[in-house]
Structure formats: C-alpha cells, structure tokens
Amino acid sequence: MSGLKDKAISGASWSLTGRLLQQGVQFLIGIILARLLMPEEYGLVAMALVFITVFYVFVDSGFSTAIIQRKEITKSDLSTVFYLNLGVSVIAFIILYLLAPLIAKFYGNIQLVRIVRTLSLMIILYALTIVQNSLLVRDIRFKIKTRIELVSQILSGIIAIYLAYKGYGVWALIWKTLLNQIFVNIQLWMSNRWLPSFEFNKNSFKELFGFSNKLLVSGIIDRVYQQINRLVVGKFFPAAELGYYTKAEQFNNLPSHTISNSLMSFLLPVFSKMQDDIERLRRAIVKVIKIVMYFNVNAMLLMFILSEPLIIGLLGEQWRGAVPYLRLLVFVGLFYPMHTINVQILTALGRSDLFLKVEVYKKIIGSTSVLLGIFVGIQAMICGMIVTSFISLAINTYYTNKLLRLGLFEQLKCISKTFFVALIMVILMLPLTIFLKSYLNNIELLILISSISFFLVLFISNLLRLEEYTEIKLIVTKLIKRNG
Structure with missing residues (x-):
C-alpha cells in the first residue's frame, strides 16, 4: 500500500510539475506571440482546430484509456491498437483534406483551405504516439513524460516566435502546433523500448473495444460539445x-x-x-x-x-x-x-x-x-x-x-x-x-x-x-x- 502511495505522490508531483512548467513556458511564449500577432490570426487557427480536434477522438477511440485501465496488457494488444490508430488517422486526414474547401466556405474565409489541410497532418502524428504515451502513463513514468513535453514546447515556441517576428503571421501559430507534435513524436519513440510487431489480433480488438467503445462515444460527444462554442463564435x-x-x-x-x-x-x-x-x-x-x-x-x-x-x-x-x-x-x-x-x-x-x-x-x-x-x-x-x-x-x-x-x-x-x-x-x-x-x-x-x-x-x-x-x-x- 505504501509503495503505491509513494508512487502516486511521485507521479502526481511530476505530473503537476510538468504541467506547471509546460503551462508556464506556453504562457510565456503565448504572451510574446500575442504581442506580435493579431486576434484575427488566433481566430483563424481556432476555426480550423474546431473540426480537427474532433477527429482526435476517433483516432484514439478510447484505446489509450483501455491500455491504462487494463490490469494486464500484451504485446499483441499494443500492436493491434497501434495499427488501428494509424489506419483511422490516415482516413481522418483524407476526409479533412477533402472537406477543407467546405469548412472555408462555412466560415466565409478562403485562407482556411490551406490552414485546415496543413494542420490535419497533426492527426497522423498524434496517432503514432498514442500507445507510447499510454505506456508511460500506465507505468506512472511522468518524469520522462514531463521532459518530452517541456522540451517540445520550448523548441516549437522559439521557432514560432522567430516566424512571427519575421512576419509569417498565422503560419507562425500553425508551425508551432505541428513542430510541437513532431518533437513529441521523436522523443517518445527514443524514450520507449516498445516497438509494434507485425500483427493485428481480432480478439485483442474485441476485448479492448468492449471497454473503449462507450468511451469513444462519450469522447465524441464531449469533444463536439467543447468545440461547438468556438464554432458558434467563429460562424456568427x-x-x-x-x-x-x-x-x-x-x-x-x-x-x-x-x-x-x-x-x-x-x-x-x-x-x-x-x-x-x-x-x-x-x-x-x-x-x-x-x-x-x-x-x-x-x-x-x-x-x-x-x-x-x-x-x-x-x-x-x-x-x-x-x-x-x-x-x-x-x-x-x-x-x-x-x-x-x-x-x-x-x-x-x-x-x-x-x-x-x-x-x-x-x-x-x-x-x-x-x-x-x-x-x-x-x-x-x-x-x-x-x-x-x-x-x-x-x-x-x-x-x-x-x-x-x-x-x-x-x-x-x-x-x-x-x-x-x-x-x-x-x-x-x-x-x-x-x-x-x-x-x-x-x-x-x-x-x-x-x-x-x-x-x-x-x-x-x-x-x-x-x-x-x-x-x-x-x-x-x-x-x-x-x-x-
């Protein structure tokens, strides 16, 4: 019992410390960028992310939570989830790429076509990290997770500030978002020993999806609800x-x-x-x-x-x-x-x-x-x-x-x-x-x-x-x- 308590306190401290440091860095970078950019440019990125973030839920499908919650997890389970996440992310990217002109028309802003198509790459990048990230959380290895997120935030932030200073406008925010995820991907795969094997187990899928399917539905409902306020503000x-x-x-x-x-x-x-x-x-x-x-x-x-x-x-x-x-x-x-x-x-x-x-x-x-x-x-x-x-x-x-x-x-x-x-x-x-x-x-x-x-x-x-x-x-x- 004391071992779990100590591990929980250590995990909580690293998790909270990581969030505080990450939010502190993000806050500082955000202040600098807000002084270099205009509210309208933030609004354009927010319009695009309304649709993109909803697809994150489909890509995850509740499997990250299933990996963490499950008492025992096999290599076959992890590989199955990995390939499923990746496959869904590619489909989601194609859908968003094709929908980009309609999204731009909905908001009445042609700039959103390129913005949506570029930011949609985030979905595939995110899919590549779901299993790796879930394993860190499952094992309460928040020290590594903290380091990865903090380094990524700092590097992407510095580049974004440079781009904003050079007059790239909204694209400074777009590249900040993409580069942050790229840096996270690189570090996660370097820090975690797990690698997917070439297998897809139908039984693993059925067992994990039996738990995660309700989380998927609730996740979709929650994400749509979270974004609908921004959708209304952006539209009207x-x-x-x-x-x-x-x-x-x-x-x-x-x-x-x-x-x-x-x-x-x-x-x-x-x-x-x-x-x-x-x-x-x-x-x-x-x-x-x-x-x-x-x-x-x-x-x-x-x-x-x-x-x-x-x-x-x-x-x-x-x-x-x-x-x-x-x-x-x-x-x-x-x-x-x-x-x-x-x-x-x-x-x-x-x-x-x-x-x-x-x-x-x-x-x-x-x-x-x-x-x-x-x-x-x-x-x-x-x-x-x-x-x-x-x-x-x-x-x-x-x-x-x-x-x-x-x-x-x-x-x-x-x-x-x-x-x-x-x-x-x-x-x-x-x-x-x-x-x-x-x-x-x-x-x-x-x-x-x-x-x-x-x-x-x-x-x-x-x-x-x-x-x-x-x-x-x-x-x-x-x-x-x-x-x-």
Whole structure:
C-alpha cells in the first residue's frame, strides 16, 4: 500500500510539475506571440482546430484509456491498437483534406483551405504516439513524460516566435502546433523500448473495444460539445471575437485545466489499482478533492479579481476584448477539477457505461448555452455554461454517490473551508484592486495583488489549520527530502 502511495505522490508531483512548467513556458511564449500577432490570426487557427480536434477522438477511440485501465496488457494488444490508430488517422486526414474547401466556405474565409489541410497532418502524428504515451502513463513514468513535453514546447515556441517576428503571421501559430507534435513524436519513440510487431489480433480488438467503445462515444460527444462554442463564435461573430474568446479561454484554463490534466494523467492508473478496495478508494478521493480544490478555487477567484491587468498588462491593449469573457469563464472553470475526478472514478471502476450516460445527460443540458450564443451573444453563452457547469457537477456526483457513497453534498462539504478562505480573499482584494487601479500600471497591480493574496491565503489557512493546507505542506516536505 505504501509503495503505491509513494508512487502516486511521485507521479502526481511530476505530473503537476510538468504541467506547471509546460503551462508556464506556453504562457510565456503565448504572451510574446500575442504581442506580435493579431486576434484575427488566433481566430483563424481556432476555426480550423474546431473540426480537427474532433477527429482526435476517433483516432484514439478510447484505446489509450483501455491500455491504462487494463490490469494486464500484451504485446499483441499494443500492436493491434497501434495499427488501428494509424489506419483511422490516415482516413481522418483524407476526409479533412477533402472537406477543407467546405469548412472555408462555412466560415466565409478562403485562407482556411490551406490552414485546415496543413494542420490535419497533426492527426497522423498524434496517432503514432498514442500507445507510447499510454505506456508511460500506465507505468506512472511522468518524469520522462514531463521532459518530452517541456522540451517540445520550448523548441516549437522559439521557432514560432522567430516566424512571427519575421512576419509569417498565422503560419507562425500553425508551425508551432505541428513542430510541437513532431518533437513529441521523436522523443517518445527514443524514450520507449516498445516497438509494434507485425500483427493485428481480432480478439485483442474485441476485448479492448468492449471497454473503449462507450468511451469513444462519450469522447465524441464531449469533444463536439467543447468545440461547438468556438464554432458558434467563429460562424456568427468576426474572427477577432473568436480570438478574444480563445485567449480568454486559454487564461481560464491555466489553473483549472493544468490541475485537471495532471489529475487525468495519474488518477486513472492509481484509482484503477484501488478498484478492489472501495473504502480505500473513497478516502483517497476525498483527500485529492480537498488538495486540488484548495489550489483551483483560490487561483480562479484571484484571476477574477485580476482579469483586466492580467490581459491588458501581459498581452497589450489590443486584447481588451478578452477581459469580459475571462471574468465570466472563471466561474465555468471553478469546479472543473471535481468534474475530472468524478468521471475518472467511473473509468477506474470499469464503468464506461455510466461514463457515457453522464456525458449524454450533461451535453443535452449544456446545449442551451449554445443557443444563447447564437441568439443573444457570447457573454450570454458563457453565463449558460456557468449554469451548466453546476448542473453537470450534480449529475457527475450522483453516480459517484451510488458507487462510493460520496455525493454532491459530501464533496462540497469537503471544500467548504477552502471556499471560506477564498471568499475572504475576494472581499479584501477586490476593493483594494479597484482603488489601486488609478495609482499603479497593470503589471505593478498584477504583481502586488498576487503577492498579497498569496500570503493572505497562506495566513488564513494556517490560522484555521486547514487539513488540505497541512497535507500539502507534508507532501512538499516529503518531496524536498526525497530530491534533496
């Protein structure tokens, strides 16, 4: 038990460290590129990716999760998945290549033909890494994964900045996306000893697809739902508005998705190993919820306070249009890690049927926000997304309660003290930010309020002796001793 705990802590630390470093590098590169490029150019790439990212789900088909979740995996299983992923990716590339003129016509922008066809190469490149990446996650080898992603992000970012500086415009963003995946591919194949054998096992396919097919359907539903907001903005509003929305979404995703994506990486293999010990799994989930939400709630509400200095101070006045979107999107991301944890529980317990059911319910309810975007406006659409987020959490936790006796009330009770700490921060820092706005520039305001808020949260947490705060200190101390 202690071995799994140590491995989980090590995996979690490397996963989170990797995400933080990667997001930090991406954030820095993004700031430089945003100052060199225009919102319209970001909007064009976002338009193309709306369609391309949906095909990622078809290529994966849920097999990456099946590889991680499965107790025993054979070389035959891995080779079967590899060739299936590759075959589907080639078909997807051909479809997108042929659809490119129609996509350009849909948006009314002829530039999208070349952009869609070029970015579609990403699908084949991605297919070549699915098995290799899944094996790293399955074995909780996040140190290697962190190194690969970080190096790729830095190299592709440097090249993109050079291209943007030389006036390549939107193609700087396109080459950044492609080169990042190419660098990931090269390093993954160099770091992993596994190589596919020349075999395709029908029995392996049937067994793995028996688990993954529901994940495929739920993945398609989720990916289409995630992209449909961008589709609506890109279709019914100018490209610049999609650029504003996309940039606000990227800022919003920094805390919530960094934490959640790190969780997705290590929770599934760890929870899967606990699937036969329900009480132990329940205790682990409560602890994870407390720790993760302590970070996320405070970070998201601080972002709400600092939306304007964050966007304008870092990106420039030309991005002011993203500020109102970010202020609202903060509340969409507030509970996002809890969504991740609850759906990972279903997957870890092998209940892909419930996973699919949850996704269908959530997306039916969430479709109302899309209608608001079409008929009312982008801010109304985001307000609809906020309401949907809370309803979706209730749906997620309903099945967690049935399986583990850990429903919505119990989970919210776990984080009530965290919300109390964050609320004090907002009450004190928001008026101070408004007052100092007339005396400080955006960067000075950003640094000052962030610093005060950080120490204020630590002080209150220590004063109240928050369990999650104490647990975080113990984990950090343990990691420092181990690496010291």
